[in-house]
Amino acid sequence: MKPIVTAAEMRAAEAAVIGGGTSVETLMERAGEAIAEAAWRYAGTAPALILCGPGNNGGDGYVAGRLLRERGVPVRIAASAEPRTDAARAARVAWDGPVEPLADARPAPLLIDALFGTGLTRPLDPSLGDALDRLAGAARYRIAVDLPSGVGTDDGILLGPVPRFDLTIALGALKPAHRLQPSAALCGRVAVADIGVPVTARLGEVARPRLPPPGPADNKYSRGMVAVIGGEMPGAAILAATAAQRAGAGYVALFGGGPGAPAALVRKDIGDQAALSDPRLCAIVIGPGLGRTEEARAALDRALGTGKPLLLDADALSLLAGRPLPRFVAPTLMTPHEGEFLRLFGRIEGSKVERARLAAARAGAVVLLKGADSVIAAPDGRAAIAPPAPSWLASAGTGDVLAGIAGAMLARGLDAFDAGCAALWLHGRAAEMAGPALIADDLAQHLAPALAACG
Numbered sequence: 001m002k003p004i005v006t007a008a009e010m011r012a013a014e015a016a017v018i019g020g021g022t023s024v025e026t027l028m029e030r031a032g033e034a035i036a037e038a039a040w041r042y043a044g045t046a047p048a049l050i051l052c053g054p055g056n057n058g059g060d061g062y063v064a065g066r067l068l069r070e071r072g073v074p075v076r077i078a079a080s081a082e083p084r085t086d087a088a089r090a091a092r093v094a095w096d097g098p099v100e101p102l103a104d105a106r107p108a109p110l111l112i113d114a115l116f117g118t119g120l121t122r123p124l125d126p127s128l129g130d131a132l133d134r135l136a137g138a139a140r141y142r143i144a145v146d147l148p149s150g151v152g153t154d155d156g157i158l159l160g161p162v163p164r165f166d167l168t169i170a171l172g173a174l175k176p177a178h179r180l181q182p183s184a185a186l187c188g189r190v191a192v193a194d195i196g197v198p199v200t201a202r203l204g205e206v207a208r209p210r211l212p213p214p215g216p217a218d219n220k221y222s223r224g225m226v227a228v229i230g231g232e233m234p235g236a237a238i239l240a241a242t243a244a245q246r247a248g249a250g251y252v253a254l255f256g257g258g259p260g261a262p263a264a265l266v267r268k269d270i271g272d273q274a275a276l277s278d279p280r281l282c283a284i285v286i287g288p289g290l291g292r293t294e295e296a297r298a299a300l301d302r303a304l305g306t307g308k309p310l311l312l313d314a315d316a317l318s319l320l321a322g323r324p325l326p327r328f329v330a331p332t333l334m335t336p337h338e339g340e341f342l343r344l345f346g347r348i349e350g351s352k353v354e355r356a357r358l359a360a361a362r363a364g365a366v367v368l369l370k371g372a373d374s375v376i377a378a379p380d381g382r383a384a385i386a387p388p389a390p391s392w393l394a395s396a397g398t399g400d401v402l403a404g405i406a407g408a409m410l411a412r413g414l415d416a417f418d419a420g421c422a423a424l425w426l427h428g429r430a431a432e433m434a435g436p437a438l439i440a441d442d443l444a445q446h447l448a449p450a451l452a453a454c455g
């Protein structure tokens with residue numbers, strides 16, 4: 001997993017490297033080099049305007065300005081305040097051009113924002129925000145140094161209006177703001193620059209899973225047998241069941257639900273307790289299309305009573321809301337969207353990562369909080385954010401498909417956290433391949449190549 005570090009973790013990592021004998025100036029030089037290189041590749045010799053703030057983010061900007069000018073790029077620098085750190089002051093001195101006041105700066109085709117990075121502690125002064133917005137709006141290329149100025153590093157919230165960038169150079173490591181909304185959408189493409197600062201993080205970006213194909217000793221049961229419990233809306237359960245099949249489960253049984261499904265899907269009566277207790281059954285998916293009737297509640301209680309690994313989604317989550325959560329005896333993965341999360345756990349303060357972590361600890365289950373920036377957290381504190389996925393996934397039924405894929409991952413023996421991560425990755429990759437205006441039904445056919453990439 002690519003590490004995703006908070007501002008405090010980044011500072012600690014930086015301090016450790018500095019303690020080991022590398023100066024801040026050296027780190028700043030590396031940061032400036034990375035920015036100059038990216039700007040050169042992206043915008044060539046387009047005249048640049050670099051906006052520098054008072055901290056080390058501004059210092060990176062002065063270094064980048066000097067290096068871009070050495071490459072023959074016409075560079076102007078405008079500052080919001082005098083440098084306040086020794087390293088930024090030194091970088092300012094090494095820039096042998098003028099520094100304009102930000103308020104009067106004229107735009108340039110390339111805008112590099114080095115106003116604030118991980119040190120931003122409060123909203124930008126409105127006049128500063130307006131100047132950034134005006135200059136970014138007039139530029140053809142917009143690059144943010146470390147982070148777009150005005151976003152909360154750890155939670156991705158906007159501390160004021162923030163313009164949209166084409167490219168963000170994340171220094172040393174990804175930060176939550178590069179992946180959490182609303183800030184992630186404003187970063188544009190995010191490139192991580194290695195500045196020689198090793199980081200340790202409690203959070204990562206969901207990576208491509210290792211999912212080897214079945215071996216000669218495998219059979220349909222050893223590959224994973226999944227039960228999907230249907231209900232009022234059969235389409236949703238069929239989407240989940242088909243996704244479980246296409247995600248590599250060897251045997252998928254749909255309990256209840258209406259007609260229409262692949263012939264390879266085994267059909268069972270919704271109340272078939274014996275089949276649900278089959279010792280070969282490895283995981284149960286319940287929630288998509290379940291409904292909230294008494295029958296649905298009974299089906300949920302039966303599933304909970306089996307002690308099998310569970311994937312709880314949609315109506316199953318709504319049925320669990322408002323009563324004390326059961327003690328889960330087997331690996332359990334819950335996949336709420338924001339509305340279901342609120343119903344289940346109430347209002348929790350903090351970033352999306354912190355909320356998912358707290359909910360997972362409280363539930364004693366892995367919580368995958370869905371959205372444009374899906375976050376997954378385990379009760380033991382492991383957490384990850386999904387890589388950016390196509391916005392076309394905002395479409396009815398795609399959550400049911402995710403549930404089915406996750407069911408197949410649980411059934412093949414992954415723990416609930418790894419199952420959720422693998423499902424997120426496969427789901428995102430299938431959506432990329434399905435392309436624009438996808439419908440949930442399209443995802444299943446693209447799971448085969450997604451899975452093949454994990455072998």
Ligand SMILES: NC(=O)C1=CN([C@@H]2O[C@H](COP(=O)(O)OP(=O)(O)OC[C@H]3O[C@@H](n4cnc5c(N)ncnc54)[C@H](O)[C@@H]3O)[C@@H](O)[C@H]2O)[C@H](O)CC1
Binds near residue numbers: 011024053055085
């Ligand atoms: N991580 C690394 O290893 C390296 C990172 N570098 C860059 O340094 C910044 C972080 O630098 P820091 O000095 O801590 O913070 P900032 O530059 O983001 O700004 C701090 C500065 O700004 C003042 N301030 C905070 N909020 C506001 C506000 N709303 N309005 C006005 N002023 C504000 C605050 O008081 C400080 O004076 C990181 O992002 C990287 O870009 C280094 O280059 C070295 C390696």
Ligand SMILES: [K+]
Binds near residue numbers: 115117
């Ligand atoms: K910045």
